[in-house]
């Protein structure tokens with residue numbers, strides 16, 4: 001095992017939501033370590049708490065009890081602004097609905113996270129073009145997102161999520177709006193680029209093909225996290 005901390009560490013995390021007089025526990029004592037280089041799939045029925053878990057890892061929400069550490073930092077000890085910065089610098093996101101900014105071109109969408117992290121325009125542009133080339137969209141940088149197909153938009157979203165080389169990628173049903181063949185193409189890219197960048201990917205999916213390719217398969221069941229398969233690689 002290496003001396004570097006896990007990219008994500010959850011220590012006995014509980015999350016309850018209060019509605020009226022009742023508190024409902026969505027996560028009950030979840031512990032988890034994710035390491036760089038791991039491609040991890042997260043399964044679970046609708047309402048089982050998958051998005052809640054992603055929100056806690058990204059620091060958008062805080063646990064009721066327990067600790068969440070990202071890149072060695074305890075999110076509960078950070079201010080909201082510090083959590084926002086950590087998220088911007090260290091995490092890439094891919095959403096089911098693509099979530100590209102409609103008023104920016106494809107290239108501007110991809111260079112945005114690089115520029116937000118302080119790179120100058122020339123460097124950000126070069127990095128965006130490199131990523132667009134890798135997702136097969138080198139000639140679409142000047143187009144606006146609504147001119148692209150769903151699969152193309154999601155490939156742009158993959159490029160955007162990885163443009164600032166984050167150690168952690170969180171993807172919430174990235175193929176949910178795509179047909180099977182297009183979804184497979186997007187997942188190939190997602191897997192290839194996260195492995196090449198030695199990032200850790202945590203992907204919520206129902207895609208059986210992806211489950212077979214994952215290093216680890218986790219499932220939310222009754223508020224707990226179950227490790228379904230233990231194809232763990234050697235720690236990077």
Ligand SMILES: Nc1ncnc2c1ncn2[C@@H]1O[C@H](COP(=O)(O)OP(=O)(O)OP(=O)(O)O)[C@@H](O)[C@H]1O
Pocket residue numbers: 017018019026044045046047048049050051052053
């Ligand atoms: N802000 C909130 N306030 C109250 N309840 C919430 C809140 N956010 C989530 N929940 C509840 O927590 C439970 C888990 O929701 P979550 O969105 O994490 O599930 P999920 O596994 O991602 O579901 P799906 O696959 O349908 O997206 C649900 O019952 C939901 O209603």
